[in-house]
Amino acid sequence: MSVMVKRRVHVAAAAMISADQKQVLIARRPSNVDHGGLWEFPGGKLAPYETGLEGLKRELHEELGVEIVRARPLIRIHHEYPDKHILLDVWQVQEFAGEPFGREGQAVRWVPMEELANYPFPAANLPILRAVMLPTDYLITGEEADEERFEALLERALREDGIRLVQLRAKELDTGAYLARAERALALCRQHGARLVLNADPALLDEVDADGIHLTSERLMNIDRRPIAESKWLSASTHDQAQLSKAAVLGCDFVTLSPLRTTPSHPEVAPLGWHDFQQLVERAGMPVFALGGMTRFDANHARAVGAQGIASIRDFWK
Numbered sequence: 001m002s003v004m005v006k007r008r009v010h011v012a013a014a015a016m017i018s019a020d021q022k023q024v025l026i027a028r029r030p031s032n033v034d035h036g037g038l039w040e041f042p043g044g045k046l047a048p049y050e051t052g053l054e055g056l057k058r059e060l061h062e063e064l065g066v067e068i069v070r071a072r073p074l075i076r077i078h079h080e081y082p083d084k085h086i087l088l089d090v091w092q093v094q095e096f097a098g099e100p101f102g103r104e105g106q107a108v109r110w111v112p113m114e115e116l117a118n119y120p121f122p123a124a125n126l127p128i129l130r131a132v133m134l135p136t137d138y139l140i141t142g143e144e145a146d147e148e149r150f151e152a153l154l155e156r157a158l159r160e161d162g163i164r165l166v167q168l169r170a171k172e173l174d175t176g177a178y179l180a181r182a183e184r185a186l187a188l189c190r191q192h193g194a195r196l197v198l199n200a201d202p203a204l205l206d207e208v209d210a211d212g213i214h215l216t217s218e219r220l221m222n223i224d225r226r227p228i229a230e231s232k233w234l235s236a237s238t239h240d241q242a243q244l245s246k247a248a249v250l251g252c253d254f255v256t257l258s259p260l261r262t263t264p265s266h267p268e269v270a271p272l273g274w275h276d277f278q279q280l281v282e283r284a285g286m287p288v289f290a291l292g293g294m295t296r297f298d299a300n301h302a303r304a305v306g307a308q309g310i311a312s313i314r315d316f317w318k
Helices: 052-064 113-118 123-133 147-160 175-191 202-206 217-221 241-250 273-282 296-304
Strands: 007-016 023-028 043-045 067-080 084-097 108-112 137-140 165-168 195-198 212-215 233-238 254-257 288-290 309-312
Touching (some): 007 052, 007 123, 052 084, 067 296, 084 123, 147 165, 147 175, 175 195, 212 217, 233 241
Parallel strands (some): 212 233, 233 254
16 A cells, blocks of 8 residues: 655745834735635745755845845745645744835735735644744743842833733732732733733633733643634643644744753753754744743754743743
8 A cells, every 4th residue: 555755845035024013914826726716924935956045035135126235044844745744944033135026916915914914824824923023032920929120120120121022921929919910911011012811710800800811830831722712822831742742733923931951940950952952943834932041142043953942930030
């Protein structure tokens, strides 16, 4: 009995960000190709001799008439279709020369990031939408008994460090105190245009209209369906392939993967190291934040091996 070997297709794609960091360029697929009429991030198939960035430079010149000046890796996505295996090698283009237009007659459009979900994309593009809309720094709040000190530290991180994604972690508080802190944290995040996810029972979203829920690895492995609406962000703590796979099944929008390094809080846990971290991220299929001994000086390295960015308590909570 013969086994069909799927053809492998390596595609480079660009998330082109506007100068004000508020819009992204998308293009409509021609009606006579697969997924015709849907929107996508511009790019195309690599030639056998090309790297992802080399192929993307050629494709954007041919399709849009622009030259890439500065770009960085954003996310790599493996996607299975019935007849082929697609690897989407996605780059965030931070600077380019020229004014993009559809050189091949295709429609192109600058779209506010918050409106991307209103456009129909091929399934393989959906993780790119999440990666584009997420920042690269993810603050996990520290345990603080004093409410004034908590608010001062959060305000400083939002104002001075430009943090735009916050996980409210407060395991020592009872439910009532946690809800009260969550309301105050949400108000501060709203003032600074940041998102707040609650590290708590998903049911608490009925009490506080935060932006989403973060699942502990234990809670992740003990539920069998997405616990919150698709309109909210769902993240989870992961430490191995089994947990990453479960996060994908539940439809998590992003995850943390840890520990990358040995940490003072969990010295007994063996660190993943950069090599194993990269291997796990490669097949995650969603944005992954590196966690465990990370500082902002690790951000570029983390992104170079496929991470969305870094998550940290100590480096952002000062």
